[in-house]
Amino acid sequence: MAMAGGAIRLDGIEKTYGGANGVRAIATLTVELRGGEAVSVVGPSGCGKSTLMRLIAGLDMPTQGSISIGGAPVVGPVPDIGIVFQRDLLLEWRSVMGNVLLPAEIKRMAGLEARAGELLRELDVAGFAEAYPWQLSGGMRQRVAIARALLTRPSLLFLDEPFSALDALTRDQMNVLLQRLQTTQDVTTLLITHSIPEAIFCADRVLVMSGRPGAILDDIPVPFDRPRRLAVRETPEFTAIGRRIREHFEKAGVLVG
Amino acid sequence: MKGRALAADMIWPLLSGAAGLALWEGLVKGFDVPVFLLPAPTDIAETIVAKWSYLLSQLAITVMAAGLGLVISVALGLMAGAAIAGSRFVDRILTPWLVVAHAIPKVVIAPLFLVWFGFGLRSEMFFVVAFTFFPVIVNTVTGLKSADPEQLLMVRAMGASRLQVLQKIQFPNALPSICAGIKLAVSLAPVGAVIGEFVASNAGLGHLLIRAVGDTDTSLAFAAVTVFSVFGVLLWRAAEWVERLVLPWHPSQRETLMLRDATT
Numbered sequence: 001m002a003m004a005g006g007a008i009r010l011d012g013i014e015k016t017y018g019g020a021n022g023v024r025a026i027a028t029l030t031v032e033l034r035g036g037e038a039v040s041v042v043g044p045s046g047c048g049k050s051t052l053m054r055l056i057a058g059l060d061m062p063t064q065g066s067i068s069i070g071g072a073p074v075v076g077p078v079p080d081i082g083i084v085f086q087r088d089l090l091l092e093w094r095s096v097m098g099n100v101l102l103p104a105e106i107k108r109m110a111g112l113e114a115r116a117g118e119l120l121r122e123l124d125v126a127g128f129a130e131a132y133p134w135q136l137s138g139g140m141r142q143r144v145a146i147a148r149a150l151l152t153r154p155s156l157l158f159l160d161e162p163f164s165a166l167d168a169l170t171r172d173q174m175n176v177l178l179q180r181l182q183t184t185q186d187v188t189t190l191l192i193t194h195s196i197p198e199a200i201f202c203a204d205r206v207l208v209m210s211g212r213p214g215a216i217l218d219d220i221p222v223p224f225d226r227p228r229r230l231a232v233r234e235t236p237e238f239t240a241i242g243r244r245i246r247e248h249f250e251k252a253g254v255l256v257g
Numbered sequence: 258m259k260g261r262a263l264a265a266d267m268i269w270p271l272l273s274g275a276a277g278l279a280l281w282e283g284l285v286k287g288f289d290v291p292v293f294l295l296p297a298p299t300d301i302a303e304t305i306v307a308k309w310s311y312l313l314s315q316l317a318i319t320v321m322a323a324g325l326g327l328v329i330s331v332a333l334g335l336m337a338g339a340a341i342a343g344s345r346f347v348d349r350i351l352t353p354w355l356v357v358a359h360a361i362p363k364v365v366i367a368p369l370f371l372v373w374f375g376f377g378l379r380s381e382m383f384f385v386v387a388f389t390f391f392p393v394i395v396n397t398v399t400g401l402k403s404a405d406p407e408q409l410l411m412v413r414a415m416g417a418s419r420l421q422v423l424q425k426i427q428f429p430n431a432l433p434s435i436c437a438g439i440k441l442a443v444s445l446a447p448v449g450a451v452i453g454e455f456v457a458s459n460a461g462l463g464h465l466l467i468r469a470v471g472d473t474d475t476s477l478a479f480a481a482v483t484v485f486s487v488f489g490v491l492l493w494r495a496a497e498w499v500e501r502l503v504l505p506w507h508p509s510q511r512e513t514l515m516l517r518d519a520t521t
Contacts, residue, residue: 057414059414077414077416078414079415079416083411085407085411087407091408091429092506092507093430102415106417106421107415107416134506
């Protein structure tokens, strides 16, 4: 059970694939997420964010440094984390409810049906509990995937480019929904995205990452009150943060124009 | 609209079948073809009616051999398939044997079955197994290996054990493929049983067929073939029905109306 959302510490981690002369995916990285904090990581393709996900989830070990969640060091697969992937990864042979309850079955936790129903309601897909995934639109499928990730009350919700396959309007809806969840659910969120506005809108703090090997270029606090409305994106403060992030990418040669 | 489409679906195949039978009947009667050479459809129908209970009793024997063989084959195929998909070691050890076993022409080794397992049901059963185990194994292996790697990663991140990965992801994901393998086996099983009866039995439709041909009772041979074919079609239909029951979610079973069109 999460205690006020677990704090996540990445302490001097490095990840190299394939021995000493291998590919350096992540250069020395130290960062701490406070419990309940919403953090976005924005960076170009290949900045090692998938590696970061595997490391935090305990599916892979860093070459150097250590990771801890809520004070406990990560040494193997971490059950206390919910992951939302770019693809929703819903199981086609299960109903929406069956999909949401999957983590409870795997972790052998009983009595989470009511919680699943609540989450589906909060994500506005309560009417589809008995539907099969193929009957849902892309946005609805991703809502179900989020409900599944939150079911067992993990202390960390890790979102790996969750909305990049959605159309622009649906993506806006999902941004609003996510920032609402960040206030209602007691969970630390780590959102990985390529979209600068999305990174700012859904976070208390934006980490700007460089291309490979991944390193943190900037750590920017986002001061806007919650709940946020999409109109906040048109304020001068929002635009200023966006410019600051963009300038990092321009300097790195990622954005030229 | 739907009723009319259904009627058209039924009417043309039925008309086509009836026309074919009428042509057959007309040619046989018109050219006065002797019954032992080629019986007319009406002759075959007469024989079926006259020897109905005999034909059914022989069919029952064939069905028994095909059914038992099929059960053994599916059980073996699923277990071997799971072992091969689950372990590269087992894969390397077992797969060459399977490929060789499948490449051996089964009709050629049928007399050996007679030597090993004797006359009758046991021999026939093994013959059915030899005919049907390969599609079950191959489709089980393919199905189990075709799970989405990201879905596997996801459940591993949830802390799933190997058994849970198999149970929650790999097996349900493989089910359409396994069903396809079993359907193939279902269509091969009666053929295996009949060939088994040709060689190693003194009962069943296969044996009846051989004897009828030997006695130049061509009408009876055709009657046996007709009964056998009807049985094959019914078995196939049954397999499709079971498949629909097991895979309600599969794309092949979906209705064209998508809920999302009505809701967004």
